[in-house]
Amino acid sequence: MNLKKAIRQIHLWLGLATGLVVFIICLTAAIWAFSPEIESATQPYRHVTKQDKPFLSVSGIQKIAQKELPKKKVNRVSFEGRDKAATADFYGDDYYYTVFINPYNGKILAFINNENGFFRWIIKGHYELWMGEIGGEIVHWSTLIFVLMLITGIVLWWPKNKAARKQRFKVKMGTSPKRLNYDLHNVLGFYASWIVIFAALTGVIWTFECVSEAEYWLASGGEEAIEYPNPIAKNTKKENLKPNGIDSVFTAKLKKYNNPHSVSVGFPQTDSTAYNVSIYPNETGYDSDDFYYNQYTLEEIPVKAYGKYANANTGEIASRMNYDIHIGSIFGLTGRIAMFLAVLIGASLPITGFYIWWGRNNKKKQK
Numbered sequence: 476m477n478l479k480k481a482i483r484q485i486h487l488w489l490g491l492a493t494g495l496v497v498f499i500i501c502l503t504a505a506i507w508a509f510s511p512e513i514e515s516a517t518q519p520y521r522h523v524t525k526q527d528k529p530f531l532s533v534s535g536i537q538k539i540a541q542k543e544l545p546k547k548k549v550n551r552v553s554f555e556g557r558d559k560a561a562t563a564d565f566y567g568d569d570y571y572y573t574v575f576i577n578p579y580n581g582k583i584l585a586f587i588n589n590e591n592g593f594f595r596w597i598i599k600g601h602y603e604l605w606m607g608e609i610g611g612e613i614v615h616w617s618t619l620i621f622v623l624m625l626i627t628g629i630v631l632w633w634p635k636n637k638a639a640r641k642q643r644f645k646v647k648m649g650t651s652p653k654r655l656n657y658d659l660h661n662v663l664g665f666y667a668s669w670i671v672i673f674a675a676l677t678g679v680i681w682t683f684e685c686v687s688e689a690e691y692w693l694a695s696g697g698e699e700a701i702e703y704p705n706p707i708a709k710n711t712k713k714e715n716l717k718p719n720g721i722d723s724v725f726t727a728k729l730k731k732y733n734n735p736h737s738v739s740v741g742f743p744q745t746d747s748t749a750y751n752v753s754i755y756p757n758e759t760g761y762d763s764d765d766f767y768y769n770q771y772t773l774e775e776i777p778v779k780a781y782g783k784y785a786n787a788n789t790g791e792i793a794s795r796m797n798y799d800i801h802i803g804s805i806f807g808l809t810g811r812i813a814m815f816l817a818v819l820i821g822a823s824l825p826i827t828g829f830y831i832w833w834g835r836n837n838k839k840k841q842k
Contacts, residue, residue: 479631486627487832489620494825496604496617497624501822503601504674508802508815510594520575520585525558530578532722533740536561539581540574547572553739560584571595615682622675625668628824632665653834660827663820670803670817677801687794695790701780706767708749708776720773721750728752728766743770759804761795 490497515521531539536552540563551564561578565571575584589595596605604610634640643665646658680687691700725740736758741751750768762784767776780791787795799805803814 482627482630486624486631489624489627490825490828491832493617493620493624494829496613497621498822498825499600499604500614500618500621501671501818501824503597504818505815505822507594507597507601508811508818510597514594518585521560522558523560523577523579523584526579528579530554530561531581532719533725534719534722535581536563536576536578537742539563539576539583540565543574543583543586544572548744549742550744551739551741553737554578555737618675618678618682622672622679625672625675628664629668632661656827656830656834660824660831664824664827667817667820667824670813671821674801674803674814674818677797680797690793691790694793695788698788698790700790700794703781704767704778706749706776706778707747708743708769708771709747710771721752721768724750724768724773725752728754732756749776758807759799761792761799761805 533552537549540549540552544565547565547567547570549563550566553562553564560575563574563576565573571589573587573589575587576582577584599605602611602614604613606613632643634643643662646662647654650658680690688700692698721740725738729735729738732754735754735756737755739753741753743749748770750770750773752766752768753763754765755763764783764785765778765781767778767782768774769776780787781795784792784795796805803810803812806813
């Protein structure tokens, strides 16, 4: 058996073993791709009429939301644009609620249990096949196998000569169903693979810590990966909590930015955790700035990594970019559309691949 035949067998059996999982992962990714736009268009409580007056304070929004769920603590308050509702999030291991609030007058616009949402259901399928931890493990290893599938697929696509090359770049229409199915798998698969492989690789980076550390090491030129910060807020002077003090800190910090895309404040959940102020200058998430403040003194707590984007080294920048690469937003709307089309084709590959195998098997039996 020569090398290409061996690769074909690897491609075939790995594909048959993980085809259903890859289909679900890619299809749920395609459905979820434009969820922000769909939710914005179908959920009017996300919007408010723009007014020529300041927003309510962060602590003011927090207090309004807290009344809706008094037995749990507000985790985060976010603002996005002058015509968008402010949001207050409550989340934990088994719950995730969002309160939508008019940032001008404090009116409650909606109280949503995100666990019941359609796109929440879709993303659970993407992460864990709706099967909890076991499904998550299946997705993890299937994603790694999918990377191998994409690489072996490109190798198998590669033409032997110029004559074969002409047939590999376009789908031949008006031919037999078997030939059309082959071209859909072979040609569209080739084009999509160069995009989908970035989604698959970033998925593997998130999943396997050793791969994440390797990415950081390679991108930073040999530096060891630094964990995401979890600053400790010590009450060294035995001062009282300053629940409203974050308002002045937040306002002062915000003045240093020119109309950021969105901002949020994470609230301390214990007596030793810190405030977290996140500022997103653009729609992408990788270039955000994060600041941490002692909940007692409101002094800024310095962090070694994942603070200001301008201070990030190349390893941290690569790590920050993973999500935006994964969904294609690293290249804006064009990138998201390209990723949507690529994962849609990716969802079709197990189907077209199965029919190629099934057709060849039937042909052998007939002989």
